[in-house]
Amino acid sequence: MKIRMYNMGFGDCFCLRDRRKNLLVDFGTSNNRIGGLRRSEVFDAVMSDLSTISHKNLLLTHFHLDHLSGLLYMMKKRKNSFEFVRIYLPDVFSRPEMSRTLALMLLADLAKDSCLPSHQVSLFALAGVLGKYPQNLELLSRGTVFEGRYQALWPDTGVIAEETEKFLKRIEDCDRDVWEKIVGIAEKLRRIIWEMINDAEKCMRKTEKISFREVEKEFRILRNTPEFIQFLSGMETQEMELRQFKNKVSIVFQNAEDGEWNLLFTGDVQPAHMRMIADNYDGKIPLFEHYWCIKVPHHGTESHYFNFSPYMPENLLISNGVYHANSKKRARSYRTSMQYTGLFQIGDGDTYMCCSSSECCDGCQDGCSCREQHIIAPNFYLDI
Ligand SMILES: [Zn+2]
Numbered sequence: 330m331k332i333r334m335y336n337m338g339f340g341d342c343f344c345l346r347d348r349r350k351n352l353l354v355d356f357g358t359s360n361n362r363i364g365g366l367r368r369s370e371v372f373d374a375v376m377s378d379l380s381t382i383s384h385k386n387l388l389l390t391h392f393h394l395d396h397l398s399g400l401l402y403m404m405k406k407r408k409n410s411f412e413f414v415r416i417y418l419p420d421v422f423s424r425p426e427m428s429r430t431l432a433l434m435l436l437a438d439l440a441k442d443s444c445l446p447s448h449q450v451s452l453f454a455l456a457g458v459l460g461k462y463p464q465n466l467e468l469l470s471r472g473t474v475f476e477g478r479y480q481a482l483w484p485d486t487g488v489i490a491e492e493t494e495k496f497l498k499r500i501e502d503c504d505r506d507v508w509e510k511i512v513g514i515a516e517k518l519r520r521i522i523w524e525m526i527n528d529a530e531k532c533m534r535k536t537e538k539i540s541f542r543e544v545e546k547e548f549r550i551l552r553n554t555p556e557f558i559q560f561l562s563g564m565e566t567q568e569m570e571l572r573q574f575k576n577k578v579s580i581v582f583q584n585a586e587d588g589e590w591n592l593l594f595t596g597d598v599q600p601a602h603m604r605m606i607a608d609n610y611d612g613k614i615p616l617f618e619h620y621w622c623i624k625v626p627h628h629g630t631e632s633h634y635f636n637f638s639p640y641m642p643e644n645l646l647i648s649n650g651v652y653h654a655n656s657k658k659r660a661r662s663y664r665t666s667m668q669y670t671g672l673f674q675i676g677d678g679d680t681y682m683c684c685s686s687s688e689c690c691d692g693c694q695d696g697c698s699c700r701e702q703h704i705i706a707p708n709f710y711l712d713i
């Protein structure tokens with residue numbers, strides 16, 4: 330078992346490899362430049378490396394662009410060459426009521442200061458490329474075993490539904506009419522993805538096939554109406570929470586069986602959810618006592634810090650990079666948490682911190698790997 334960690338700056342891309350199968354986990358960045366190169370050059374380097382790896386599936390933990398911009402680039406560039414045998418997505422598509430969660434995610438992309446390049450709405454961008462270059466999709470939620478060897482610990486669709494309703498109660502006084510329209514568009518988007526998952530016979534749909542182009546147009550028109558703009562500015566106070574709706578559905582997974590090569594991948598899971606998972610809140614899936622490798626959530630930032638030291642990980646993966654925010658204060662809060670550097674002291678101090686960028690890590694003095702291990706050109710990866 331080997332993990333290839335690519336340097337994506339503030340973004341994620343990992344390839345879990347063994348002789349039989351390979352699984353790519355996320356492929357994206359929020360940076361325009363990484364290690365002195367343009368992002369497209371870095372994407373090209375990663376893609377050319379990936380092309381040497383046969384039989385691989387892809388898992389997208391969630392729909393923030395720092396986890397999928399590389400995939401969008403790759404699919405546009407490669408057109409019809411099917412790179413992946415299968416793509417796993419978090420389950421926010423299997424039931425009609427999920428369109429309310431999706432609607433909040435659409436709003437999150439449009440909220441001010443969401444730091445998206447060229448005002449891209451990531452769900453539309455993803456649905457667009459998936460529609461153009463059809464892929465074999467599968468949805469994951471708590472309990473699903475996939476690849477014959479991993480098990481999803483998150484998202485829990487019941488918890489997400491509850492949190493969606495709780496959030497919606499607080500925006501009840503907003504324009505109902507606009508909200509219903511957004512939900513209507515989200516529902517169409519949900520069905521487009523859902524239909525890709527179920528083939529035509531299985532889903533026995535009686536309705537007409539929904540055209541992606543038309544939904545996109547409908548959304549574009551809605552976005553520019555004064556009612557919508559007002560609606561969005563009314564939501565600005567909840568902006569950060571809104572943005573978190575994407576992290577809420579983040580896939581977390583570990584091995585299905587306890588063993589020597591236990592790994593825990595956490596996407597950008599929120600600390601409260603990580604706590605629930607660690608406490609085995611529903612009694613269904615306990616964490617293991619020990620992990621060979623843990624990928625920390627949300628690029629190691631303080632806001633998503635979680636204390637993994639009880640699990641004595643041999644390797645702690647931190648895919649960090651400089652985050653370009655509008656304010657200095659906010660940019661600073663995206664640096665790597667100082668609390669992770671304390672993990673060097675676990676047990677006999679054997680935890681190896683695989684940190685991709687020293688520019689935003691204060692652990693260098695304490696011997697963090699980023700001090701000498703710059704994961705930059707020409708390979709952009711580190712094998713663990
Ligand atoms: Zn995220």
Ligand SMILES: [Zn+2]
Nearest residue numbers: 393395597627
């Ligand atoms: Zn992220």
Ligand SMILES: [Zn+2]
Nearest residue numbers: 684690697699
């Ligand atoms: Zn570091």
